[in-house]
Amino acid sequence: AAERTLVLVKPDGVRRGLSGEVLRRIEAKGYTLAAVELKSATPELLAEHYAEHAGKPFYGPLVEFMLSGPILAVVAEGQGVIAGFRSLAGATNPTEAAPGTIRGDLARDWGLKVQQNLVHGSDSVESAEREIALWFPHL
Numbered sequence: 001a002a003e004r005t006l007v008l009v010k011p012d013g014v015r016r017g018l019s020g021e022v023l024r025r026i027e028a029k030g031y032t033l034a035a036v037e038l039k040s041a042t043p044e045l046l047a048e049h050y051a052e053h054a055g056k057p058f059y060g061p062l063v064e065f066m067l068s069g070p071i072l073a074v075v076a077e078g079q080g081v082i083a084g085f086r087s088l089a090g091a092t093n094p095t096e097a098a099p100g101t102i103r104g105d106l107a108r109d110w111g112l113k114v115q116q117n118l119v120h121g122s123d124s125v126e127s128a129e130r131e132i133a134l135w136f137p138h139l
């Protein structure tokens, strides 16, 4: 089966009208959209999605931010898509993200307690399959 990754356009991206721009970059790179759905997160879903960050200082603000509006959940597919999307997304810190990347071109530091960095992308095959099962239980 082709490799899959979970991409989230976070509430800041949806609010700013950048959902289409993120989808455009995924498709322009040559990856396939296997699922696209506008969702509202829940505290329970985020606790599972962000289990590895529980207890970190930015965890509370992160969950609050992710509950602040709708999220566009996307499954993207293609050879190397997990690393490929992370390279399209750029560095976690939007100030450090290179121009040409989604965060480098479209996100900035707002001086808030959490990085409002527009997108999430799974970081390994294991987390991709785990996260896809959480956000798209029917896939």
Ligand code: CMP
Binding pocket: 053, 058, 062, 092, 113, 114, 115, 116, 117, 119, 120, 121
């Ligand atoms: P994401 O890839 O969704 O995974 C965890 C998120 O936590 C990350 O994107 C950022 O939004 C946020 N984050 C990660 N590290 C930090 C940090 N050091 N300070 C604030 N927010 C962070």
